[in-house]
Amino acid sequence: MEDVITLDYGSGGGKTSKLISDLILPLINKDHEKTGALCDGAVLDILKGTGDGNQRLVFSTDSFVVDPRFFPGGDIGKLSVCGTVNDLAMMGAEPAYLSLSFIIEEGFSAEELKTIAMSIGRTAKEAGVRIVTGDTKVVDRGRGDGIYINTSGIGFVDSDLFPEGYSLKPENICAGDSVIVSGTVGDHGTAVMLARNPEFGMGGGEGSDMLLSDCAPLNREALALARGLGKDLRVMRDPTRGGLATALNEFVEDRQDVGIEILEKEIPISDTVRSICDILGLDPLYCACEGRLIAVVSGECEDRALSILKREPHGSGAAVIGHVTEKTPGRLVIRTVLGTGRIAVKLSGAQLPRIC
Amino acid sequence: MPETRESSKEHKSRDGIIRLMEVCGTHTMAIARNGIKSLLPPGVKLISGPGCPVCVTPPQVVDAVLGLSELECRPVIATYGDMIRVPGSRPGDTLMKRRALGADVRIVYSPVDAVELAEKERDRQVIFLGAGFETTAPGTAAAIGAAADRGLKNFTVFSMLKKVEPSVRALASDPSFSVQGFLCPGHVAVVTGEKGMKFFSEDLGYPAVISGFEPEEILKAITLLLKQIRNGESKLENAYSTVVSADGNTIAQEMMEKYFALRSDIWRGLGLIPDSGFGIREEYSDMDAEKRFDIKIGEPKQDSGCHCGDVIKGAMEPSECPLFGKACVPEEPVGPCMVSPEGACAAAWKYRDVSA
Numbered sequence: 061m062e063d064v065i066t067l068d069y070g071s072g073g074g075k076t077s078k079l080i081s082d083l084i085l086p087l088i089n090k091d092h093e094k095t096g097a098l099c100d101g102a103v104l105d106i107l108k109g110t111g112d113g114n115q116r117l118v119f120s121t122d123s124f125v126v127d128p129r130f131f132p133g134g135d136i137g138k139l140s141v142c143g144t145v146n147d148l149a150m151m152g153a154e155p156a157y158l159s160l161s162f163i164i165e166e167g168f169s170a171e172e173l174k175t176i177a178m179s180i181g182r183t184a185k186e187a188g189v190r191i192v193t194g195d196t197k198v199v200d201r202g203r204g205d206g207i208y209i210n211t212s213g214i215g216f217v218d219s220d221l222f223p224e225g226y227s228l229k230p231e232n233i234c235a236g237d238s239v240i241v242s243g244t245v246g247d248h249g250t251a252v253m254l255a256r257n258p259e260f261g262m263g264g265g266e267g268s269d270m271l272l273s274d275c276a277p278l279n280r281e282a283l284a285l286a287r288g289l290g291k292d293l294r295v296m297r298d299p300t301r302g303g304l305a306t307a308l309n310e311f312v313e314d315r316q317d318v319g320i321e322i323l324e325k326e327i328p329i330s331d332t333v334r335s336i337c338d339i340l341g342l343d344p345l346y347c348a349c350e351g352r353l354i355a356v357v358s359g360e361c362e363d364r365a366l367s368i369l370k371r372e373p374h375g376s377g378a379a380v381i382g383h384v385t386e387k388t389p390g391r392l393v394i395r396t397v398l399g400t401g402r403i404a405v406k407l408s409g410a411q412l413p414r415i416c
Numbered sequence: 417m418p419e420t421r422e423s424s425k426e427h428k429s430r431d432g433i434i435r436l437m438e439v440c441g442t443h444t445m446a447i448a449r450n451g452i453k454s455l456l457p458p459g460v461k462l463i464s465g466p467g468c469p470v471c472v473t474p475p476q477v478v479d480a481v482l483g484l485s486e487l488e489c490r491p492v493i494a495t496y497g498d499m500i501r502v503p504g505s506r507p508g509d510t511l512m513k514r515r516a517l518g519a520d521v522r523i524v525y526s527p528v529d530a531v532e533l534a535e536k537e538r539d540r541q542v543i544f545l546g547a548g549f550e551t552t553a554p555g556t557a558a559a560i561g562a563a564a565d566r567g568l569k570n571f572t573v574f575s576m577l578k579k580v581e582p583s584v585r586a587l588a589s590d591p592s593f594s595v596q597g598f599l600c601p602g603h604v605a606v607v608t609g610e611k612g613m614k615f616f617s618e619d620l621g622y623p624a625v626i627s628g629f630e631p632e633e634i635l636k637a638i639t640l641l642l643k644q645i646r647n648g649e650s651k652l653e654n655a656y657s658t659v660v661s662a663d664g665n666t667i668a669q670e671m672m673e674k675y676f677a678l679r680s681d682i683w684r685g686l687g688l689i690p691d692s693g694f695g696i697r698e699e700y701s702d703m704d705a706e707k708r709f710d711i712k713i714g715e716p717k718q719d720s721g722c723h724c725g726d727v728i729k730g731a732m733e734p735s736e737c738p739l740f741g742k743a744c745v746p747e748e749p750v751g752p753c754m755v756s757p758e759g760a761c762a763a764a765w766k767y768r769d770v771s772a
Contacts, residue, residue, distance in 0.1 A: 068512065074746075259532070397450075405766055405768075
């Protein structure tokens with residue numbers, strides 16, 4: 061751990077994990093493993109209701125600082141709802157309530173705030189969540205980058221969704237399981253990168269439709285999988301910062317018995333994303349998605365999982381990209397188009413465009 | 417093609433292993449990403465040469481770059497992304513850390529973006545860190561030209577730009593150097609043309625093939641090299657003729673000629689090599705950051721135990737370095753080869769081969 065916090069600690073990769081595990085957690089919560097503080101959402105043993113309505117509660121929070129605030133396919137408002145909704149949904153929960161907090165910089169346009177609020181309202185409606193509490197702070201000019209948003213949310217896991225004591229977590233993964241992604245990867249990260257750098261001349265400005273962010277609430281897709289597969293659904297994750305390769309690494313990094321092997325040619329990547337990443341020297345497997353989920357399901361349920369996803373609005377591009385294997389425990393291996401295998405590690409810091 | 421030289425004796429392998437060297441960071445990365453090493457027949461090895469711009473920059477020059485952030489005028493340091501994580505002589509001292517401590521470091525994607533910055537912020541000194549080879553030198557030359565045309569008084573370039581040929585000549589003159597053929601850098605060749613690559617075969621007597629970057633193109637180039645070696649030939653072949661012409665990009669060559677003059681330059685691992693660096697011509701010295709800010713390149717401050725110099729020379733495989741994967745990982749790199757995605761160590765770490 062360095063003595064100052066550099067931007068790399070916010071990349072969502074190895075350095076972020078290090079910051080949390082080495083600096084923050086030891087000082088605040090020694091029994092974090094019980095509540096799952098290292099997952100996107102914590103499953104809490106608080107039961108709601110009585111009789112046949114017993115439900116477990118899932119709690120999650122996320123902050124949004126995207127630059128630019130408006131990008132093709134979304135904006136910071138839509139993102140702030142989708143981010144927390146998706147974190148809850150990945151735990152198998154039906155998202156129910158959100159809190160919404162703004163930190164606004166003095167001088168921020170009221171019109172822009174209105175547009176963001178409308179987007180929040182629209183996305184919450186689409187996701188079927190209610191915003192029930194919130195907070196607003198205004199900071200001096202120069203002390204915030206326009207606007208920051210935090211949302212926290214709670215959702216409930218139906219007691220009849222999974223057998224008693226079962227929850228979605230990487231420990232459920234077994235050899236022979238299949239790895240599914242719900243659509244093309246890297247769209248959001250690449251779209252935002254283009255929107256941030258209109259000088260690339262590769263589109264990406266406001267109103268450009270060459271490449272849209274995948275930003276979307278995934279609770280329908282996630283819940284459909286959980287309802288349709290039960291215990292055959294092992295774990296889900298929305299590969300945000302750090303992208304597909306980092307999320308898959310997190311599934312198996314603590315395992316001594318299994319690893320994941322994915323087939324490069326099966327990973328859905330749009331030609332646009334592939335070309336842009338090629339030019340900028342980025343790897344699409346490490347670019348953020350905001351409306352995609354990865355699911356690990358039992359091998360025999362592979363086809364069923366695919367057909368469930370394909371029926372949903374944000375799952376039409378779903379594909380099986382690989383399998384859980386005993387051959388490379390603890391590792392993510394990518395089988396290239398040449399048939400060679402390579403280990404893909406977690407993202408360490410932010411991806412940086414290279415020189416030539 | 418000129419007469420080929422009977423050179424196989426000259427560059428015969430001492431231990432029977434055929435070593436082929438690539439001198440382009442993008443090749444290093446493509447080879448690792450596609451697991452090409454695991455496809456090679458036994459007795460054939462690919463080793464990386466001085467082809468990664470960040471890697472060949474010596475620690476004392478990185479110290480000078482870091483020193484720019486201490487200038488009284490508090491300049492904007494505009495740089496390609498991979499430069500910001502390279503530590504100078506002191507471990508952990510990077511532009512990224514300097515930025516966290518208050519230095520104004522901005523990532524740009526092209527030298528012309530830095531000129532735009534200078535245009536927009538006329539009251540700030542903007543220093544562009546020019547790194548790279550004949551690949552990025554023409555763009556940097558264009559930026560100097562653009563800034564001169566616009567009469568910008570607040571734009572300078574700190575040139576670390578290098579010419580590939582002298583470094584290869586220096587390597588080859590080392591009696592312990594043992595390589596049997598070269599995969600010539602495709603991007604550099606686009607600029608220099610085939611004529612800029614002839615020295616590999618004509619002067620140095622090596623089999624040489626100009627290669628593209630797709631896995632199939634690299635495999636084809638390797639095959640051509642092996643055929644030459646088997647036949648005892650040493651000629652230059654162009655396996656990237658879709659983009660590399662006989663004379664190269666003459667406009668780019670003229671730009672380099674107009675704004676740069678060759679000077680002695682220090683290379684990590686190789687030391688001072690005459691006529692190997694692109695210095696800014698006297699006529700444009702007001703665009704030369706070294707002159708405007710009176711920057712002196714000192715001695716490295718301490719020995720970090722880094723073996724990047726040996727890795728760059730092909731004398732050591734990344735995995736043979738005692739720091740590799742232990743004290744030196746992408747999260748906390750000791751040397752530049754672990755920083756840049758094009759660095760031999762970063763590529764070897766990120767894309768480890770699996771023989772499974």
